Amino acid sequence: MLEVKDLWVKYRSQHGRSVSAVRGVNFSIPDGTFMGLVGESGCGKSTLGFAIARLLNSQQLEISGSVLLNGEDLIKMSSRELRKLRWDKIAIVLQGGMNAFNPVLKIKQQFTDVMKAHGQGRAEDRDQRIAELLRHVQLDPALxxxxxxxxxGGMKQRVAIALSLVLNPELVILDEPTTALDVIVQKAIVEMLQELQRHMKFSVLFISHDLGLVLEAAERVMVMYAGKIVEEEPVEVLLEGAKHPYTEALLSCYGDPQAKELRFKGIPGSPPDLSKPLQGCSFVPRCSKAMSACRELEPQRLELERGAVACHLYTKMQGGIGK
Ligand SMILES: Nc1ncnc2c1ncn2[C@@H]1O[C@H](COP(=O)(O)OP(=O)(O)OP(=O)(O)O)[C@@H](O)[C@H]1O
Ligand SMILES: [Mg+2]
Structure with missing residues (x-):
């Protein structure tokens, strides 16, 4: 349904410093899939989500590659074509979505405005649809x-999700939709979203820095590091054992829930500066399994039986490069 091919996004600043936030990303989201995207702060998750929805201001950046939605390339579309497609085919929910409502308009008006802008006719039909959506997100239509x-906060985020579904989109991108909420509300919203997705059959790209939450929410997970997808797998495969040393390190941050003593573990070092040219694998300085090849050559995405990984350990296992 969604196919992203060799997508690059580079922010240009006035001082001549440019940041490559998305560096040659390839993946696809089949119809009706709940896909998770996880990675440390600054690795390019939001940039990728915004680039797919074409919500980035193109004057300040360079974007290349393709984003095919049912075969149509969004990167090549005019802003007029994109306006028609947003809400209708792709909708986005943000963490700040809770504050994205117009404070002086009643909730109902915010729904009506979107529907009217997309030519959704009769008032009674609209009212019926809006009330139904509120019930879907387990809120009283009186709200x-x-x-x-x-x-x-939790109610607003439910409303933001209901609003994103108003025109029956094919893909909903949620960028840290529950990050500002407490864990109980977070879990309730994720469960509600899973149920809605099964019922309404849209695809989801769920972005979060919280691997635990993504593993709970999604069917497949993509792990992003320094602007690249380094591993992609179904959740059950990832839980059997991560392939990329970065995913392994992320998983180990959660520790063993059975352990008597809870210890907080981090990943030593920090991600690379995306404004500088990178050589080899960008995880090398933090990787306990680095080989000499990793410093010289950038690992390419290798398709596996049920996922993909970009790491020389796997190129080596397949008889390729690696010392
Ligand atoms: N408008 C912008 N102009 C210049 N650089 C930007 C801009 N937006 C983001 N960046 C840079 O691009 C990189 C990726 O940022 P992005 O916000 O996509 O990361 P993220 O993974 O969503 O992080 P977080 O988890 O903190 O939300 C960062 O280095 C960031 O500083
Ligand atoms: Mg972000």
Whole structure:
């Protein structure tokens, strides 16, 4: 359904410093799949999500590659074509989505505005659809008469999800949708989203820095590091054992839940500066399994039976490079 091919996004600053936030990303999301995207802060997750929805201001950046939605390339579309497609085919929910509502408009008006802008006709049909959506996100339709400030953070995020579904999109991108909420509300929203997705059959790209949450929410997971997808797998395969040393390190941060003593573990070192040219594998300085080849050559995405990995350990296992 969605196919991203060799996508690059480079931010240009006025001072001549440019940051390559997405560096040659390839993946696809089949129809009706709940895909998770995880990685440390600054690795390019939001940039990737925004690039797919074409929400980046193209004057300040260079974007190349293709984003095919049912075969149509969004990168080549005019802003007019994109306006028609947003909400209708692709919708996005942000962490800040909780504050994205117009504070002086009642909740109902925010739904009506989107529907009217996309030519959704009769008022009664609209009202019926909006009330139904509120019930889908387990809220009382009476809240439609409320102003955004009258809702709690969790309620606002449920409304933001309902609003994203108003035109029955094929793909919903959620960027840290529950990050500002407490864990109980977080879990309830994730469960609700899973149920909605099964019922309404849209595809999801769920972005979070929280691997635990993504493993709970998604069917497949992509792990991003320094602008690249370094591993992609079904959740059950990843839980059997990570392939990329970075994924392994991320998983080990969660520790053993059975252990008597809870210890917080991090990954030593920090991600590379994306404004500088990178040689070889960008994880080398933090990788306990690095080989000499890793310093020289950038590992390419290797398709596996049920996923993909970009790491020389696997190129080596397949009889390729590596010392
Ligand atoms: N508008 C911008 N101009 C210049 N650089 C930017 C801009 N937005 C993001 N960046 C840089 O691009 C890189 C990726 O940022 P991005 O926000 O996509 O990461 P992220 O993975 O979503 O991080 P977080 O988990 O903190 O949300 C970072 O190095 C960031 O500093
Ligand atoms: Mg982000």
């Amino acid at each position: 439609l008469e409320a102003y955004p400030h009258e809702l709690s």
